[in-house]
Structure formats: structure tokens, C-alpha cells
Amino acid sequence: MPELPEVETVARGLRRTILGRRILSVTLGKTDFMDDPAAIEHHLPGRRIELVERYGKFMLLRLSPAHARQASDKEDAARAALLVHLGMTGQIASTNAAKPWEKHTHASFALDDGRELRYTDARRFGRLAYLSPALLAVELLRFGADPLEVKADEFAERIRSRRSRIKAMLLDQSVLRGVGNIYADESLWKAKIHPAKLGANLSKQQVTVLHGALQEILHKAIVLRGSSISDFRDTDGEPGAYQQHHKAYGREGQKCYRCGAIIRRAIVAGRSSYFCPKCQPGPRGFLSLALRGKKAPKQKLIGRPLKKKSASEARSKTSPNRKRHSRF
């Protein structure tokens, strides 16, 4: 589940290992998670990797112009890119070309140092795309502020002007780019804010504290090379260490480090959310029930009552072979 700190860790690893390398050839495996596989095969050979940028949860491998010539500063911003999103299980690293492909390797880029840049992704929730400068510009418009750069005032304004739940806003990439479930829960715990609170109902003070908590946590997580819950690995194949510092995420049933109450889990904004029911008081009407019985009814949802639907009914509704969504 790579979020900003994990992607930053990978981007730094790539800068050490593939910056300046020229791509000689491309070999693709399964391509259903790529925007336009033919474009990747067609445009990448011969291009040099001139920059590795992180933008929210994705990386942009900026490519030299197709025709050999000196790039000016102006062209720098307009450079085409290979967009890499790791989804949940994506990994990318430069490898000895002689090494056999690992399972679930779906792209391999032969480099001019004899190595290969390989992308593996068991679930294929990730994304690879060749983006021309024009497509890239359009792509970047969809995203909100960088959480590490956004100023407290701007952050407060964005959060307090909307009526959705704070957790949903933290996860919304068009509000903040790069925050996912782990760092949303960790920063809410630190700021003592319940995930189901509405942004508009938070005090200026609370939002300011949240801003500070979010930045501090992200910085610390980057220093520790991210969180490895299941399978995150950096470009050296090493796990991060920030999971050892989680205070809320994944701690259901364990004691809150601050007050000793039992950390609970509830579905907020469609995602598992971990919080301390004592330090992070819920909004009125929020049912802080244990939401995960073994055979217990479905999970209690927060908000409006849910339409009843039997499991079999729900199953039969699924269309047999819905085509995977294509971005074009």
C-alpha cells in the first residue's frame, strides 16, 4: 500500500540507480493496467531517463526528447514521462538483466548499463502510462496540494470549506495528493480528531494541529523509508520501518498509547479506519460499535441507513464479464 512516504522512498532509490540511463528496449507482460501499452513500446526505446519525480502517490520518469538535442529549461517542464503508480502491490527496481523474471513481472525496460528496470505487480492495481507533455499536463490537473508543501492556512481553508468527513478529505487525491489510509489514520490519531467528523465542523485550532501532525508523520515516515505492512519493499528489496511507529493503523483491540483505551476499527469513507474512541471523540450519532463480528450482520455503516440486501441478491446482480475499464 504505497503512499507518499513509500513512493518517495522508491523514487529516491530510482534516482540513485537509473537516472541518466537510456532505455534500449521494452518487454511487456500483462498490459491490462496500462493506459496504452503500444505507446509505451513505441515511445520509450532510445529515450534517456532524465528526472525521477514524485507527484502524490505516483512517480514520473521524465524522458529526454525523442530527437537528440539539448533540452532547454523551457522544455524541461514539457517533458514526456513514464507515469508509474504502484497501486497496492507494485514494485519497481533496476535488476541484473541475467536474473530471471520474478512472478507477476509485467514490464521490463532494458537499460544502457546492462541492467533492466522491472515492474512487478501481483494485483495489477497499479498503472503504467506513457504521457506526452500535453497528456501529462491534463493528468496533473486532477490533483490537489502536496501535503508536505501546503501551508497551514491553505490546508485549513480547504478542509473547513467542505462538508465531507475529514477522513474522506484526507484520502481524496484532488484535495491532497499522496495521503492514503495509513497516514490519514495516524495523523488523525495524533491530532485527536475522529475520522468521521465533518471538515466544516472542525475548529481552526484542530485543523492547524492536524496539518502539523500530518507533516510531521510524513517526514518521519520518509526518514524511516515508509511502512511495510504486507509487501512494500524499496528498490533494494528492503522493507521500511515506520510500521513499528504506528499508533492507530492496524491496532484494533490494542491499547491506545496515549490513554489506554482500546483502539477500534470502523468503516469511514469506505475504508477501514482505526481510532481511539476516547482521545478521538466521535461526532453525534456515531456508533462506536465493534464492527467486525465473524458472522455478524454486515458492517455498520456510518451515516444514512443502508438498504437491506441479501448476500445472494447482491451476488446475482454482478454482471458476468464486465470489461476492465480503459482510460481511453
Next chain:
DNA sequence: CTTACGGCCTGGGTGC
């Protein structure tokens, strides 16, 4: 208009 929910993609892990 804004916001929220349910479904879908996939395959590893888990529990029966």
C-alpha cells in the same frame, strides 16, 4: 451542484 455508497478489478492470506 456536492457528497456518499456499492461494485469492480486482482490474488494472497485466513478460517472453516
Next chain:
DNA sequence: TGCACCCAGGCCGTAA
């Protein structure tokens, strides 16, 4: 050994 089920991030269709 098998198998049903859950879960994850992002996106979309639908509904309120």
C-alpha cells in the same frame, strides 16, 4: 487439500 470469503486503492455509476 480445498474453497469461500475478506481486503486493499482508485475509479465509476447511481442516488440522495
